[in-house]
Amino acid sequence: MEISAPPPSANAASVRRPTRMLEGRPHPLGATWDGLGVNFALFSANATRVELCLFDLEGRKELERIDLPEYTDEVWHGYLSDARPGTVYGYRVHGPYDPENGHRFNPHKLLLDPYAKAHIGALRWSNALFGYKLGSSRGDLVLDRRDSAQAMPKCVVQDPAFTWGRSRPPHVPWEHTVLYELHVKGFTKRHPAVPPAHRGTFAGLGHPAVVDHLVGLGVTAVELLPVHAFVDDRLLLEKGLRNYWGYNSIGFFAPDPRYMAGQFINEFKEMVARLHDAGIEVILDVVYNHTAEGNEMGPTLSFKGIDNASYYRLMPDNARYYINDTGTGNTINVSHARVLQMITDSLRYWALEMGVDGFRFDLATILARESHGFDAGGRFLDACRQDPVLSALKLIAEPWDVGPGGYQVGAFPPGWAEWNDRYRDTLRSFWKGDEGQIAELGTRLTGSADLFNRRGRRPWSSVNFITAHDGFTLADLVSYNDKHNDANGEDNRDGHSENLSWNHGAEGPTDDPEILALRARQMRNMLASLIFSQGTPMLLAGDEMGRTQGGNNNAYCQDNEINWLEWADVGKAGHDLIAFVRRLLQVRRTHALLRRGRYLSGAQDEDLGVKDIAWLTPDGEEMSDAHWHDPNARALAMLLDGRAPATGVKRYGADATLLLIINAHHEVVPFVLPDVVGGREWRRLVDTAVPDEPEAEFDCGHAYRATGRSLALLELQRTDRRRVPRSPGE
Template sequence: MARRLIRVSRIREGRPFPLGATWDGLGVNFALYSAHATRVELCLFDARGRERERIELPEYTDEVWHGYLPDARPGQLYGYRVHGPYEPDAGHRFNPNKLLLDPYAKRLVGQLKWSPALFGYVLGHRDADLSFDRRDSAASMPKCAVVDPAFTWGEDRPPQHPWQRTVIYEAHVRGLTMRHPAVPEPWRGTFAGLQVDELVEHIKSLGVSAVELMPVHAFVDDQHLLERGLRNYWGYNTIGFFAPHVRYLASDTVNEFKQMVARLHRAGLEVILDVVYNHTAEGNELGPTLSFRGIDNLSYYRLADGGRRYINDTGTGNTFDLTNPGALRLVNDSLRYWVEEMHVDGFRFDLATILGRERHGFDPRGGFLDACRQDPVLSRVKLIAEPWDIGPGGYQVGSFPPGWAEWNDRYRDNVRAFWRGDEGRLAEFATRITGSADLFDKRGRRPTASVNFVTAHDGFTLRDLVSYAGKHNEANGEDNRDGGDHNLSANYGAEGETDDPAVNALRLRQQRNFLATLFLSQGTPMLLAGDEFGRSQRGNNNAYCQDNELTWIDWDAAGKDAAAALTRFVRTLGGLRRRFGLLRHGRFFTGRYDEELGLKDVTWLRPDGAEMTEDDWHDPQARALMMRLDGRSPPSGLHEPGRAVTLLLLVNAAAAPAAFHLPEVAGEHWRVLVDTAEARTGEAIAGGERWQAPDRSLALLAVERDRPAKEASAPAR
């Protein structure tokens, strides 16, 4: 098809900011960052995806190419062709035969169709990526769409829950909504489905304060997965940092996402996005040319070998280069867009060590981390790091700066090993359930900096953790070689599903133990969606490519007796966490005696009631202890001292029963709030009595008094 350049009189110079395609009510300003391009063409498409015009952007200001089209409107489909040197050995991979997505596009239309034309070089050529491919890729590419940002938010207000009251629910848009009976068929798998009252109320009933959505930015289905009849389900393969993934939209407008946020906010739920700024879907030097590679490869990616090869600290083929000002601006602009325009409340950063890695290595005072901390928008939302990657010095748990929370895999691994009955885990277990001070008690950080989790999207579900001794990923088509082997799981007598009532009873108790530990620990708990009623992925611990009933939550199964009982148990835990401030203490416990209050904040006791000694902590066979927390509940009025509260956590991870001698409480009775053995919940037990704990069980007991805490009996010093 013959193409023509637009008449000069129709294209105006426009402005170099803001980047992207911006509708101002009269026309659209187009602005694209490229420090090394020699020419940029704006390509306009009709509604059927046919290219109608190519328009050379007339101006270049401060490394930004720009132009203004007075007759362009929202809905206009577009892309770019960028001219410049094709010199892979020098880091340049410009190829104007390839249609490129605008990194700032707010909406994408259509799906990527894999073909040889997507690659900047000739597939199979003897010179590999040093060759140059002249095929036009436009027919295989999705298109960018100009959006009208207008939306009536009404009285929408961010819930702004403090970290101390935050409980996170990690979920997948499709997985959560595809099989929910209350979600209309056209809405299943979409943001619209997440607005359904029954689903929202279920989440809220668990004591959850924030929904953390797995990646919703536009991403690509890997070619090798499509060839096996699979697809990229998790979405950690981003190609557009501003655009919602097209498959998650039931409508043709990004306002659907805003409507979802408004609905969740109305229920008091924050929205946190799992974001992937560490790499893109373009892969290594043998990957396709879809956007960044063809716009300015040298600026967007970390390169080696003079520029031809990609540094791969992510394990995905490439690494985004946040030491480059243009790439850094893109990421921060994207974050601000999702806060200011889409009203999200925070972010969980995938492989966040990458974001803090400077040329010399990870630096907690690096450019991106400093930019977030000083930014008036980003510094007031929740920022959560996955604090590792596969690069040198990539494990950085506890090393992120103030203002950040972090996924704590040390918590996950210890809690799993402890309840499995592994030797020598008791001392660390005490550290983990009290906020991991060894990792986070520095620079004024609080226990809430530790995002505690037992399970997450990556790995076993909670039910599978207690049902499988090993992974079963055969459905992924990689001969069960993929996925981690360090699961710290157990099957308790049978691999997978079984009809053995004793095995199933133990598995249920272990699930209750894990859930109770999670909700009763200091820090920020994160619950994996479906774990509240014991969903299974049939032993698959790497279900990233399973967009089907293996990963979609079975809400019908959630209504069965055992599942419903487990859900009620989680609701009880959520209610207790809300009620007792001692379970979400704002500071790290010290164990020191407070003369004014007449108590310790935490006391560690052996089952016989004596305080733990150094020898007790280092006994590899020790698997049982009591943790006593003393403090005051929040006052109900301005002039009231608040109620004195004592909580007692009894833990027995041994495969045999344990007898606990309950501390005296000045004539008061202990009230049983939680018993994972489901034997004595609700009972009142006098201090000094013995509590016979079954094997692998946990209980929480409480005493509340109406007199000031300093008049309560002081624990032993």
């Protein structure tokens, strides 16, 4: 049912007064300070009128409403000469309230500018936030006339000026990249070296003590859980919970104020500069697939009231309802040119203005879905590939969603990396002792060529991980058989029930020394497997110190001790594990063979007389098909020949030859150390069963005793330490 825009209220009349509003320009979109005034530009294809609403500096009192005087190419625009950085504003957008035809305009609702660079204030849940009359027998079809301004955050005009000085992006090559997923608040909220006022903020993350930990660990990039402005769900707040992870965006250009120690967005830039100076890149987890406005019964906060029919995918046979490929109530309409522009403008803003080095795209399949389904040549992916700014960034896909054909691991185009859940599940299953995992393990350890080796994609395309924010921490993975999510208020129904976890004999905390020792070794096994695999490793913050969430595998709503890192409580076991991870990453940096830029083939190079990889049984023989398909096989060795060419050029490699021994049996398995051409003995670099023992050397042919459930990495010592020939006959 269509309802015409209501006449201005008495309150609206009271805030109208003469202004110096000029025509302005339709671009750039948003509020742009040019040194003399501010240009305001807002896209809406279906609005009939747009009012700019100005507020006091705290955003509490509405001072003035001014019509944007011009409408060009579906953009409403005007130039306000007396506006300045710090001006607080919002919009009221007029047009038909006709949900059955996809239109939900309601000028009683104050709306956030989609291009706002900063927000002030927090959303305070009120029935006035809804565009329809709550409780009506006609559902969302009856327009609500209450003013929502008092319950809304507001937008703030920004001056983009910032002096980067000598700070430059590190430009870490993909082959050298080690990702570290963290939450801005949870990582520093309990850090004793960070000043209390800075804990849980961008300033805290840029603190020297925090940066030193990252550098000392050996990671090259932090992947930040969402920092775009987001909303706490009403239902969660009523339960005393919060939307901790932040996957509920309402502004794609504005950093969320809760992560800022002050009022200026330059705090984010200062954090980036400090991380860059330490050689660490910044990757943002971004949520361009849905917004916090929910479905037809959700609130009207921004996009829904500006142009619902353009910003969202609506049901083709009934535009009152939303397509829900995200599982959150709505799906952003990336197929619309202006919506696609908003997303790419946002990405470029964060890269060029805020200094970030890349993005991890939540539910990225949605961004590549066209009307006919997933399309690796779809509009968004093509836009990223041809854009000179975006194509040079690190782009990481979470390659699935809940829509039809949503699982697309390996299907993204060249230039993209992807989270590889096949890697996660295989490594968990193997170290848990499940049958029939050997063949799958070999594929995952070597870059998952079955998924990514096409169209010139490289092994780094596989983002390997064993844990992430969504699920058990590493310590919980080896301590719990079952999830324990009671604190979430859903009677433990939420979260995945099948986690491929194993408690090793006791559920949760225990004092049993044998169980604790085995859990610690299993953590070392999985960390070593991850860091020594081909591809891009990703660590979950806190796993290096054995952080626990008490068995909660869906802690999205826990803004408390469940998620915060307890730095002061890291005991000897935690510090030992930190030292072990540092050692693993040092080995990875030192040995290029662990981070090759091309896939291993296992084929004999007849010209050079070498093959890059060989798989060995404990007896030192090459594995046969029977070995690969033996369901009870749980031990193998991977021989990486450092003489194999590192590139497509026919010349010998100059890397050290490595032997990775893996034993998931519960008993000791002797491995015959192979006699390799040019080698005299093997030096043990790492053994997860004896992490504190120094390096040791063993003769070729020696039977190396691999402890039950352990991993060891050895390096071949050459008989002739002279330079390796670079080409045949040299």
